[in-house]
Amino acid sequence: MHVSGPLSSRWTAYLGLLSALSAAFAPAVAVKEHDFKKCHQSGFCSRNRAFADHALTSSAWQSPYGIAPESGSFKDGQYQAVILKTIGDSGETVRLPITVSFHESGTARVTVDEEKRQKGEIELRHDSKARKERYNEAEQWVIVGGTTLDKEAKVGFEDKTQLTVKYGPSSKFEAIIKFSPFSIDFKRDGSSQIKFNGQGLLNVEHWRPKIEKPEPEKTEGESTESTEENKVEETVEEPKGEDESTWWDENFGSNTDSKPRGPESVALDISFVGYDHVFGIPSHTGPLSLKQTRGGEGNYEEPYRLYNSDVFEYILDSPMTLYGVIPFMQAHRKDSSVGVFWLNAAETWVDITKNKDSKNPLSLGTKSKTSTHTHWISESGLLDVFVLLGPTPKDLTAKYGELTGTTAMPQEFSLGYHQCRWNYVSDDDVKDVDRKMDKFKMPYDVIWLDIEYTSEKKYFTWDKHTFADPIGMGKQLDRHGRKLVTIIDPHIKNVDNYPVVEELKSKELGVKNKEGSIFEGWCWPGSSHWVDAFSPAAREWWASLFKYDTFKGTMENTFVWNDMNEPSVFNGPETTMPKDNLHYGNWEHRDVHNLNGMTFQNATYHALTSRKAGELRRPFVLTRSFFAGSQRVGAMWTGDNQAAWDHLQESIPMVLSQGITGFPFSGADVGGFFGNPEKELLTRWYQAGAFYPFFRAHAHIDSRRREPYLIGEPYTNIIGAALRLRYSLLPSWYTAFRQAHLDGTPIIKPMFYTHPSEEAGFAIDDQFFVGSTGLLVKPVTAKDKESVDIWIPDAEVYYDYFSYDVIPTSKGKTVTLSAPLEKLPLLMRGGHVFARRDIPRRSSALMRWDDYTLVVAVARDGRLAEGDLYVDDGDSFDFERGQYIHRRFVFDGAAKSLASVDAEGRAPGDANEEEGAWMKKMRAVGVDRIVVVGAQAAWAGKKTVKVLSEGRTWEAKMEYTPAAQGRAAFAVVKKVGVRIGADWTVDFA
Secondary structure (H helix, E strand, O other): OOOOOOHHHHHHHHHHHHHHHOOOOOHHHHHHHOOOOOHHHOHHHHHHHHHHHHHHHOOOOOOOEEEOHHHOEEEOOEEEEEEEEEEOOOOEEEEEEEEEEEEOOOOEEEEEOOHHHHOOOOOOOOOOOOOOOOOOOHHHHHOOOOOOEOOOOEEEEEOOOEEEEEEOHHHOEEEEEEOOOOEEEEEEOOEEEEEEOOOOOOEEOOOOOOOOOOOOOOOOOOOOOOOHHHHHHHOOOOOOOOOOOOOOOEEEOOEEEOOOOOOOOEEEEEEEOOOOEEEEOOOOOOOOEOOOOOOOOOOOOOOEEEOOOOOOOOOOOOOOOOOOOOOEEEEEEOOEEEEEEEOOOOOEEEEEEEEOOOOOHHHOOOOOOOEEEEEEEEOOOOEEEEEEOOOOHHHHHHHHHHHHOOOOOOOHHHHOEEEOOOOOOOHHHHHHHHHHHHHOOOOOOEEEEOHHHOEOOEOOOOOOOOOOOHHHHHHHHHHOOOEEEEEOOOEEEOOOOOHHHHHHHHOOOEOEOOOOOEOOEEEOOEEEEEEOOOOHHHHHHHHHHOOOOOOOOOOOOEEEEEOOOOOOOOOOHHHOOOOOOEEHHHEEHHHHHHHHHHHHHHHHHHHHOOOOOOOOEOOOEEEOOOOOOHHHHOEEEOOOOEOOHHHHHHHHHHHHHHHHOOOOOEEOEEOOOEOOOOHHHHHHHHHHHOOOOOEEEOOOOOOOOOOHHHOOOOHHHHHHHHHHHHHHOHHHHHHHHHHHHHHOOOOEEOHHHHOOOOHHHOOOOOOEEEOOOOEEEOOOOOOOOOEEEEEOOOOOOEEEOOOOEEOOOOOOOEEEEEOOOOOOOEEEEOOEEEEEOOOOOOOHHHHOOOOEEEEEEOOOOOOOEEEEEEEOOOOEOHHHHOOOEEEEEEEEOOOOEEEEEEOOOOOOOOOOOOOOHHHHHHHHOEEEEEEEEOOOHHHOOOOEEEEEEOOEEEEEEEEEEOOEOOEOOEEEEEEEEEEOOOOEEEEOO
16 A cells, blocks of 8 residues: 666667667656666666676677686585686786585575675775675575585586586586686586576676765856756766766765665676576566567566565556565576576666577577576675576476475465455444445455554554444454454554554664664654564564554454555655665665565564464465565565556466465455446456455555445446355365465466466466366456457367356467356366365355365366365464375276375374364365266266265265257266265266
8 A cells, every 4th residue: 555689689779778768758657657766877777787788789898707716616515716806907806705506406506795895894984883794694584495505416527717517406407617707507408598697797896995086177057966868868878987976875866875885786697598488576567478678679678676665556567666576587498497596685677688699609509599688786785696497387486485485374264355445444334344245145254454443553553433342343253254454564653652662762673774873754654663673672572562462452363464564665765765774783774675574574474473372373464565485474465556457457467477486375456456446347357356366355545435245236246256256266275375385386377387388378478277276267357358368278178167168279279268247267177176165155264164066177088187175274283283184186087986085195094193173073074066077978877976985885966967069068976975084986987
C-alpha cells in the first residue's frame, strides 16, 4: 500500500541508447519514472556503463585484471589467489583476493574482495562511524546450505596461464580459470555454458583517498548546477580521464549521499554461451523472458534495476525497480538450463544483450548461434556469484533452494481466499462482511485490516472507537474457521506517551543516521523511527510486542502483514532511507538495502512463533519487500497494481517469475489496488486469482467497496464459482506447496519449466501448469474476449476440466477454446491423478475432515496415470516428526486398476512417533469418489468395481458415461469406502 555482440551491433545498440535518452515520455509515465533514478543518474551505474561502452567499442581493449599465478593455491575443493588490478599506465596495482569454491552439490562460487578495505587500511570521510570493510554478511542472512566443499574436485591442468578444475557429480563440470586477463569459463560435459569476464567488463572500484581539487573558475552569474539535459549529455561524451563527479558525494532531488568510503562498486560481465532466453531477477514488469536493455526495436533502453522501492502505481513493461529483489538469473535453450545467483544486497543494475554472430568464439562447441551477455553492477559489497550448471530447470530450482532455503510449509488456511481492503472501518464492518460472505455462499479464510485499525497509526494498538471489541470480532471469525490479519509496518510513530517508541529509543534499537543518532523520517504516522531488524536485541524486543498479553486484542487466529518494509520513507531519497544511514554493526544502509525487508519479515516470523509458551504453530507473514531467502518466512504480493486489464495480464508473468526464482508463495491484488474495476474485469481477475498461489483481493481506501457479493448477477455467481473451484482444489494446492517446501519446485510452472525441449514454449508466459496435477490454466486477461488461444506443448491428450471434452490438437499447436465470461479455460493433461474435495464449505478449516475425490485423467495411450496427495494438520510443525499422510496414486490402464501406496515407501506405523491426535482423527477420512476421465469402452455396462484394502474386499458402485460429441467417456465410482491414509486398490476389470 502506498499513496504518494559484435562491435558493429554494439555500436548500433549504443546509438539506440542515445536516441532513447533524448526521447520524451508521456506525462503520466514521466512523473512516476522521474521519482526514481535512471542509470545515468546513478553514479556507479553510469560509470560502469561508460566503462562497458569503452571496452566494447575499443579494438585495443584488454581487461586490467589478472591473477598473480604465484599467489594461487588449490586445496579441498577451493582455489584462492590474488587478482591484481593495474591502474592506468602507472603500473600501480590493487590487490583483490579471490576465492573460487566448488561444492559437493555441484554449484561453484566466485568471491572477490579488496585487500585494503578487508584489512581496514582505509580512511573514512566526514568522521563516519561506518564499517571500513566491504559488506560481507549477506551470506549469514541468505545462505542456509549447499556450500560443503567438494574435496573430490581435482585440478585437471595447470600452467602459468590457467588452471582447470573438474568438479561436481561424476566430475562432469569444469572451470577453466584464465590468469591474464582474468576470466573463468564454466563447462558442462566439455561444452562452455557460462563465462565470467569474457567481455572484459570486470570492474572493482578500489579505495583511494580524496584529493581536494580547486574549484574551476566561473564567470559571474554562471550556474554551478547541471540541467537534466546536461546530465544526459555527460554520460555519452568521450571520457576525458576518470569522472569523479559522483565518487565522493551524490545528489538526487533534494537529498545528498555523503559516501564516506568513496567509490566502491563491483561489476562483472557474465555470458550465457549459446543461450537465447534468460529469466528471473524479479521483481519487474514485462515478459517472463527478459528483454535486452541496450536499445533496439522492442528492447529496453535502461538496465534492469534491483533496488527495493515503494513504487507508487508502477508502470508496465519496464525494467524499473519494484518492491523486492531476487538476483537469480536462469538461461535456457533446448534441453539445457544454467543459472547464476549474484549475492549482493546493494543497489544493482543488470544489462542484457544478445549476440547472434555465428562466428562468436564464445559459441564454439554449441549448436546455438546466439549467446546472451549480461553485465551486473552493484554499488558496494563483495563480488560474490554462485554458478549453477543444471542441466534442467528443476536442477536449478533445487540447487538454488539448497542454497537459500525453500518456501516455508504454509498454514493451510493461507492457501484459501483472503478478503482485504484499505480499510474495513470497524469491528462491526468486519463482522458484517463475514456474515454476508456466508449468506452469499462465498468461501473465504482470512479478512485483513490495513492501517486504519490502529490508534493514530500506532502499531500494536486499536482505535478504541472503531475497533472497541477486537476480541469479539476475532471470536466470531474463529467460530467460522476464519483468521484475521493485521498490518504491522517497520516505521514507529514518534510521539509522546507511546510505549513502543519510547522503548525503541531508550534501548537504541532503531536505525541510525550517518551521525549515529536515531534516524527520523516521515511515513504514515508522520514523524517516525525505524526498527533495525538486523540487530539481535531489536528482534528479541520485537518478538515481545506480539505476545497476546502485550498486543491485546489479538488471538490465536491473528496473523501479520508487513508492508512498507523496503523501507518506504516518504521524505527520503527515492521514497526510501538515505544510503548513509547506519544499521547494527555500523554497516551503511547502502550495503544492506535489499535485505532490509527480509530482515523485518524474518523478525515478525520468529515473533509469531513465541506469542505464547508452548504454542508451536506455523506463522503466516505477508511481505511486500523481499530478497533471496525471504521464501523461508512467508508470502509476498506484487504490490500496488491498478484496476486495469493490462495489470491483470502482467500479473501472470510476474507471479511465474517469482516461482522459478525460489519464492513461489506469491500473488497479485485481485481487482487491482488503485481504481474501480469494471465488473467484467473483476470477474476475470477472480478467475485468474483462483490460480495464484497467494489469492487475495485488495483495494485502495478511495476505491468503491467491491466484496464479491456486491457486484450483482451474473458476476457474483461466476465469482462464487471461481472461489469454490479454488477450495475444491485445495488438497492439490497443498500438495504442490509440500513439493516446493521439499525441493524448491515452483507451484505454478511456465512452459519452459515443464517442457524444456519445446523451444516454441520458452517465451510463453500467459498459461501455466499447477503443481504436478496436469492442470493447464490460461486465464482470460483481455476485455470482451470469449475465446483464448492455448498452446499445447506435447502429444498427450488434454481434456476440458468442466465438460471432459477432448481438446482437438497436436503437439506444438495452438488451439482456440471457447471462454465465455462464466468459463475459465482449464484443461487436464492425460496421465495425471489429482485430489480435490467436492463439498462446498465456507472455509478451509470446515473442510478438514471431509472425504476426498480423486480425478484420473487417462493418458492418450490408456496406460499409466500418476499423482500425489500430501496432507498434514495444516497448522503445527508436527509434520517434521512424521505426522503426515503422503500417498501416491497409480492408475494402470493395462491392469485396469487404481492403487494407493505410501509415496515415501513407509510401512504403517513408520512415523517417527506414535500417531498423534490429528493422525488418529484422519483415520475416519476416506475417498468418497473416483472420477476416471477417458474411461475404457470395455467398462460400459459395468455397475460395480472391486475394492481391496486392509485385508478386506468389497464392491463399490460405478456409473459409466460413454463418449459422445467430442466428450471423453468417463466413469464415476461412488462411496469408495477406503481410508485416505491406507493402501488400497480399485479393480475396474
